[in-house]
Amino acid sequence: MVAGAALVAVAIDEHGRAVTTTTTTTTTTTTEPAPPTTANWSALAASLAGSLVLPSDPTYAGDALLYNAKFVDLRPRAIAYCASASDVARCVDFAGEHQVALAARSGGHSYGGYSSCAGLVVDVSRLSSISLDAGASSATVGAGAKLIDVYNGLARYDRLLPSGSCPTVGIAGITLGGGIGVFARKYGLTLDNLRQLELVTADGRVVTASDVDHADLLWASRGGGGGNFAIATSFTFTLHPIPEVTLFTLQYPWPAAAALLEAWQHWIAAAPDELWADCQLLSQGGYGYLAQTSGVYCGSPAALTALLASLEGAIGTAASYRFIGAKDYMDAMAIEAGCAGISVAACRLSTQGPAGTLSRSAYSAKSSYVDGPMSAAAIAGVVAAVERLATDAPTVGGALAFDAYGGAINRVAADASAFVHRDKLACIQATYSWSSATPDSEIEAGARWLTWLGAEVFDPTSGAYQNYIDPTLADWPRAYYGANLPRLEDVKRRYDPENRFTFAQSIPRAS
Numbered sequence: 001m002v003a004g005a006a007l008v009a010v011a012i013d014e015h016g017r018a019v020t021t022t023t024t025t026t027t028t029t030t031t032e033p034a035p036p037t038t039a040n041w042s043a044l045a046a047s048l049a050g051s052l053v054l055p056s057d058p059t060y061a062g063d064a065l066l067y068n069a070k071f072v073d074l075r076p077r078a079i080a081y082c083a084s085a086s087d088v089a090r091c092v093d094f095a096g097e098h099q100v101a102l103a104a105r106s107g108g109h110s111y112g113g114y115s116s117c118a119g120l121v122v123d124v125s126r127l128s129s130i131s132l133d134a135g136a137s138s139a140t141v142g143a144g145a146k147l148i149d150v151y152n153g154l155a156r157y158d159r160l161l162p163s164g165s166c167p168t169v170g171i172a173g174i175t176l177g178g179g180i181g182v183f184a185r186k187y188g189l190t191l192d193n194l195r196q197l198e199l200v201t202a203d204g205r206v207v208t209a210s211d212v213d214h215a216d217l218l219w220a221s222r223g224g225g226g227g228n229f230a231i232a233t234s235f236t237f238t239l240h241p242i243p244e245v246t247l248f249t250l251q252y253p254w255p256a257a258a259a260l261l262e263a264w265q266h267w268i269a270a271a272p273d274e275l276w277a278d279c280q281l282l283s284q285g286g287y288g289y290l291a292q293t294s295g296v297y298c299g300s301p302a303a304l305t306a307l308l309a310s311l312e313g314a315i316g317t318a319a320s321y322r323f324i325g326a327k328d329y330m331d332a333m334a335i336e337a338g339c340a341g342i343s344v345a346a347c348r349l350s351t352q353g354p355a356g357t358l359s360r361s362a363y364s365a366k367s368s369y370v371d372g373p374m375s376a377a378a379i380a381g382v383v384a385a386v387e388r389l390a391t392d393a394p395t396v397g398g399a400l401a402f403d404a405y406g407g408a409i410n411r412v413a414a415d416a417s418a419f420v421h422r423d424k425l426a427c428i429q430a431t432y433s434w435s436s437a438t439p440d441s442e443i444e445a446g447a448r449w450l451t452w453l454g455a456e457v458f459d460p461t462s463g464a465y466q467n468y469i470d471p472t473l474a475d476w477p478r479a480y481y482g483a484n485l486p487r488l489e490d491v492k493r494r495y496d497p498e499n500r501f502t503f504a505q506s507i508p509r510a511s
């Protein structure tokens, strides 16, 4: 090492403060900034148009929760419910001034719990307005809007934004990392429809990133993942007219699982953009297995029935359950969301609104991709993997689910946005979930199952979906970002040189 050269490391201490350790060839000094005082927090609270929740507040325990119920030990120093971009900027400035860890939170669905931290959680859920331009060709959506409210707000104008199925996911997290959903083969991922966004950068500036200004920040925000570069406060999206919508579900007895997956992968590869489908192989936690495909078609039931005929013929086994039906767009989105028959207000978490009826859940997951049709041996391996979960953890429910890519998703060049996964047949997600009654031994068996899948069943070179962020993934930078990683590291270096936005899998700065 050159004499006097310094190595600077930043770690977060138990108070949520950034501790800087500077090592030179001759000395090591550790600088522990003074933690914010009660007066500092009070001053921050007084400066916000929104509100600040501290551990002493009666709502704190609920306010600290994320969607995944396995994150039980979250103890942020404070949660700021920001009411404006200026509020967000004040929080960023405060965190910098007091060297407090910072995490942005929209819907709180991060698989890794990365929208919480030991310091200041910057919650944007009050930034939830939705406004359309005069011709309803685009909409500006507050960064804290939840998907069910986005769908409902746009449907009033006969417009849609393609995005995910879960109604309580936040628009910020899903957009910044991808956004796969039932209209993605027709209209692209959510991020493909992002025209510009407003963000608060690490130095507390409010900027608009577009094709003209801060274009590299727009590029990075299309797939570079949440929490990495800045805190988004609003997104402007291209909208699409709502098409005729037909849903389908086909379920099969378990012995037909391999035939279903074999036929499905060839069928969806050749399907028109108007069709999106998944294929799920489930172990139902003591209630047997299920093999099914379901999806959404932009067109009539008659046209979908004709498309399904080739799939059903190739499977060669009669479906045990078969549904094909036209649906009103919002009814279809409610069905996809698991909210059939309940109101939009009820289709929220109880922590997201007074009328919310949905519950949090405890789960773990791992993702991978398939580039093209799998061999018969690989398909047999997938079926056996589901059966292994049932053997190892009989009361834990789990699945291997294939979400179709292709169509509009794959027509975007891999370097046109930070989202690199543009040549895939499908994303495969392994999940298992549990309840408070599940024995620890079974939860641990489920974790071992995911580890085994990652090592023995999934192709380690095919990548992983950054929105199914996976704290156990070793080579995550390459898996999430592939060849786009160096450019992301460069954007990180320029927009966040002091690494204010940091978590276990945040993008490193280029040196």
Ligand SMILES: Cc1cc2nc3c(=O)[nH]c(=O)nc-3n(C[C@H](O)[C@H](O)[C@H](O)COP(=O)(O)OP(=O)(O)OC[C@H]3O[C@@H](n4cnc5c(N)ncnc54)[C@H](O)[C@@H]3O)c2cc1C
Pocket (backbone or CB within 6 Å): 067, 103, 104, 105, 106, 107, 108, 109, 110, 111, 114, 115, 116, 124, 143, 163, 164, 165, 166, 168, 169, 170, 171, 172, 173, 174, 176, 177, 178, 179, 180, 181, 225, 226, 227, 228, 230, 231, 232, 233, 467, 468
């Ligand atoms: C039940 C469930 C269903 C899902 N279904 C789908 C699906 O159909 N399709 C799909 O593509 N994905 C799906 N996902 C994955 C989802 O896209 C990601 O978990 C996403 O990151 C969640 O976004 P969020 O805003 O709710 O989460 P958060 O936890 O709030 O945020 C996720 C990450 O983004 C950061 N972030 C949050 N707000 C901001 C902001 N304003 N500016 C900058 N960074 C921010 C956070 O710090 C965190 O690192 C699903 C997840 C769950 C739990």
